[in-house]
Amino acid sequence: MARYIGKRLIYMLITLALIATFTFFLMKILPGSPIASADKLSPEQRAVVEARYGLDKPLPVQYFDYMLGLAQGDLGISINQFKGANVTDVIISRMGPSAQIGFQGMVLGTVIGVLLGMIAALRQNTWIDYSSTLVAIVGISIPSFVFASLLQYYFALQLEWFPVALWKDGFMSSVLPSIALAMFPLATAARFIRTEMIEVLGSDYITLARAKGASGSEIAFKHAFRNALIPLITVLGPMAVGILTGSLVVEQIFAIPGIGEQFVKSIMVSDFSVIMGTTIFFSVFLIVVILIVDILYGIIDPRIRLSGGKS
Amino acid sequence: MTQNLEKLPKGSFERITVSAEQAERISKPSVSFWQDAWYRLRKNKGALVSLVLFALILFMSFLGPVISPYEPNAQTITHANLPPKIPVIENLGIFDGVGKLGGKEVDLYELKKVEVNYWFGTDGLGRDMFSRVWKGTQVSLFIAFVAAAIDMIIGVIYGGISGYFGGRVDDIMQRIVEILTGIPNLVVVILFILVMDPGILAIIIALTITGWTGMSRVVRGQVLKFKSQEFVLAARTLGASDSRIIWKHLMPNVLGIIIINTMFTIPSAIFFEAFLSFIGLGLQAPDASLGTLINDGYKLLQYQPHILAIPAVVLSLIMIAFNLIGDGLRDALDPKMKD
Numbered sequence: 077m078a079r080y081i082g083k084r085l086i087y088m089l090i091t092l093a094l095i096a097t098f099t100f101f102l103m104k105i106l107p108g109s110p111i112a113s114a115d116k117l118s119p120e121q122r123a124v125v126e127a128r129y130g131l132d133k134p135l136p137v138q139y140f141d142y143m144l145g146l147a148q149g150d151l152g153i154s155i156n157q158f159k160g161a162n163v164t165d166v167i168i169s170r171m172g173p174s175a176q177i178g179f180q181g182m183v184l185g186t187v188i189g190v191l192l193g194m195i196a197a198l199r200q201n202t203w204i205d206y207s208s209t210l211v212a213i214v215g216i217s218i219p220s221f222v223f224a225s226l227l228q229y230y231f232a233l234q235l236e237w238f239p240v241a242l243w244k245d246g247f248m249s250s251v252l253p254s255i256a257l258a259m260f261p262l263a264t265a266a267r268f269i270r271t272e273m274i275e276v277l278g279s280d281y282i283t284l285a286r287a288k289g290a291s292g293s294e295i296a297f298k299h300a301f302r303n304a305l306i307p308l309i310t311v312l313g314p315m316a317v318g319i320l321t322g323s324l325v326v327e328q329i330f331a332i333p334g335i336g337e338q339f340v341k342s343i344m345v346s347d348f349s350v351i352m353g354t355t356i357f358f359s360v361f362l363i364v365v366i367l368i369v370d371i372l373y374g375i376i377d378p379r380i381r382l383s384g385g386k387s
Numbered sequence: 388m389t390q391n392l393e394k395l396p397k398g399s400f401e402r403i404t405v406s407a408e409q410a411e412r413i414s415k416p417s418v419s420f421w422q423d424a425w426y427r428l429r430k431n432k433g434a435l436v437s438l439v440l441f442a443l444i445l446f447m448s449f450l451g452p453v454i455s456p457y458e459p460n461a462q463t464i465t466h467a468n469l470p471p472k473i474p475v476i477e478n479l480g481i482f483d484g485v486g487k488l489g490g491k492e493v494d495l496y497e498l499k500k501v502e503v504n505y506w507f508g509t510d511g512l513g514r515d516m517f518s519r520v521w522k523g524t525q526v527s528l529f530i531a532f533v534a535a536a537i538d539m540i541i542g543v544i545y546g547g548i549s550g551y552f553g554g555r556v557d558d559i560m561q562r563i564v565e566i567l568t569g570i571p572n573l574v575v576v577i578l579f580i581l582v583m584d585p586g587i588l589a590i591i592i593a594l595t596i597t598g599w600t601g602m603s604r605v606v607r608g609q610v611l612k613f614k615s616q617e618f619v620l621a622a623r624t625l626g627a628s629d630s631r632i633i634w635k636h637l638m639p640n641v642l643g644i645i646i647i648n649t650m651f652t653i654p655s656a657i658f659f660e661a662f663l664s665f666i667g668l669g670l671q672a673p674d675a676s677l678g679t680l681i682n683d684g685y686k687l688l689q690y691q692p693h694i695l696a697i698p699a700v701v702l703s704l705i706m707i708a709f710n711l712i713g714d715g716l717r718d719a720l721d722p723k724m725k726d
Contacts, residue, residue, distance in 0.1 A: 091569035098570075102578050213714075217706035219658055221665050222699045225685050233689055321573050325665050329685070340666045343581060351581070355574050362571045 081371060088363050095359045096146055096352075100139055103348040142352075151353030163353035167335060174327065174334030177250050178319050181257030186315070188258070189265025190308070196266070197273030197304075198296055208266060215263025220322035224256035224329045253330045260318035268311050272304035309373045313366040320358060424643075427719035434715025437708035444705060448528060451521025458518065508693045520698050523675040527702070530587060530676070531656040534594040539649050541595070542602025543641075549603065550610030551633060561607075568600045576659060580668045587670065590663060594656050602648050609641045643720035650713035654706045661702060677702045 133141070145152060151163035189212075196208035231252060232238050238252050276282065277300050285299050320336075327336035335354060342350035418426070428434055507516035549560040576593045583589035613619065614637065622632050657677075663669045664678025665685075672679075677698045684695030 087565060087569065091566050094566060095570055095574065099574075099578060102582050105582055213707060213710055214703075217654065217710050218703045219661055219706070221662070221685075222681065222703060225681075225688060225695055225699070229688055229692060229695075317571065317573070320571075321662065324573075325662065328666065343577070344667060346581075355578065359571055359574055363569055 077374065080374070084367055084370070088367060091363060092356070092359060093143075096143060096356055097139075099352045099355050100142055103352055104135065146356070151356065152349040154350050155347050163349055166338065166350065167353060167357050170333060170335045170338050172334075173250075173332050174323055174336060177253045177257060177326070177332065177334070178323055180250060180254035181322075182261055182315065182319055184254060185258035185261030186265050186308075189262040190269050190305070192262070193266040193269025194273055194296075194301060194304075196270045197277065200274060205270075208270070212263040212266040212270075215259045216267070218259070220256055220259065220318075221325040221329060223259055224253070224326045227252045227256055228329060249330070249332075253326050253332060256326045256329075257319050257322050260322060261315040264311050264315055264318070265308060268308060269304055272307055273300055276300045276304050306373075306376055309369055309376065313362075313369045316365045317362060320362065420643075424716075424719045428715050431715040431718065433711045434719075437711040437715070440704060441708040441712065444524060444701065444708070445528065448521045448524040452518045452525070455515055455518035455521075457515035507697050508691075516694065516697060519675050519680060520677075520701060523677045523680045523698060524701055524705070526587065526670070526674070526676040527657055527660055527678065528705070530590055530594075530660045531653045534591050534598065534656040535649050535652040537591070537595040538599045538602055538652050539645060541599035542648075543606050543645060545599065546603035546606030546608075547610055547633065547637075547641075550607035551614060551629070551637070553611070553614075557607075564600050564603060567597050568604075570597060572597060576663065577668065580663060585668060585671050586674075590660055590669065593663075594659055598652065598656075602645070602652070605644055605648055606641055609644055610637055613637055613640050647713065647717045647720060650709065650716055654709040654713070657702070657705060657709075677705075 142152065149164060151167070154161050154163055154166060192208045192211060196205040199205050239249050277295075282295060282299055285295050290299070323334065323336040324340055325336075326332070327334045328340055331337070335357070338350070339354045339358075342354065507520055509516055545560065545564075549557045549564075575597050579593035579596055580589055583592065614632075619632060619636055622636050627635075660669065660676060661678030661681060664676055665682045667682070669678050669682070670676050680698035681695060681702065684691070684693075684698060687694050
């Protein structure tokens, strides 16, 4: 296990270094200047501004400085979007709202999805099963921004139950975005749990439990559900990816002052230190989530051997 | 009873002789793998309906811009922001050209003295939504199909080489894939779009730059599984060349999974295209895809919901259809893979 984690950590570092390098050089060939109204500046003024952000140094030096800063958790300085603020601070200050709707969406989606999938498996091939499958298919198919716009139109604009796009009413402001984000994990969990449950319900130990006279609910919850739940961990990674992708548009739609909204804005104004910083932050987040999921799975389910063996 | 068998009168039983030829006869016509798969797919109602629905959408995406009397990019500013109006159906109370103006429900066509009908309404610049939506569908589908095809080709070649030759080659190729899959798709796509000139080509390149890794992993796994089986050994013993083994013996076995995987790549490509357009990294005006249409519609959501609703419905239908077709094909082509 320790060897496996060590190997994975090394891979993680290589991948991150690669992403950072890749992002850095891509940003250098990016069309458009990050300096606001660059055309209006005289060459002297421009040189002063460039010197301030270290843009006058030769490329290898810039790269080296950047990687060195990165190793210390310093993502550089925002050039035009936040007027010289430290990118790390910007991201930290915007983490709250994103984390809140992301977490709420994840929990809501997973809980409802698991329930739906379980009921569908227990009532296989009935209308309950079919409608839950339909919900899952629709949830996977409809893009989060379409769903978010629908929610906003009906529940905020028409019915006026929730604020339209204002991050001021605390929890109430977070309801609609969380629901919009919840659709993907909901659909994923429902589909996954359904097939797992059906497989588990057909296994020998369930037959044994039934032969021993265990009641239906006892079998469903104590024997089947628990075992079906474990593999759900494997889809937590893709779910996190889905939530993050969704957050870029959902935050935009509901005007949430989170990382996603700021990322899209930084793209618009080509503030490349913010783009780089956020890209690296996203990558670290996703890679760490997937690593944790893999390790967790190995610990919880001893049948899965992560290391050794021939694949 | 059983003990008394001997006591039964002779002649109670008659021996039927079956000739060897008779016993070996195949009573039913033989069914090939693809016939069998088609039979299983036909029984899947959801997949079948989706197939028809998708065919219809594909057909309309070509026919729509042609039958509409208006060009997708032609602006008639006096006809801006008209709700949908379709003759005959308007009598049912939907698609009747009634929209809100200053909080009141009025027939905007009468108000603006518009004589013609716009089936899907018009957008903020007075462009016909009917031809725009179908033209956009065409573009979105084109991007998705090309991206899926490129993913498939690179993935199959890479995974095939890696799995077939194994050893050192496989080791190195797999390390590369491991690192590539570690990079979040979202990040790669956005970065590439930023650097290239926005357009159809940029989106396709961004989608395929790491998109093929999934396919290559699946193909590698399958090739690894099949290449050590006896039929491959037999072919090799008979002196078949590498390329013959790959094309004649391995490919037919892997083909099912390649098709399934491609079917799931298409909706994800459609999604990413729309997603990029929505955050402003998609096609540039006046070109339209479903994603850019949804983005335009979102800006007018409060007053003209139809501009968002129609492309959103078409997009969602395509996504649902492809997911159902993919599910159906998976069950039909590989019943064991049902997970």
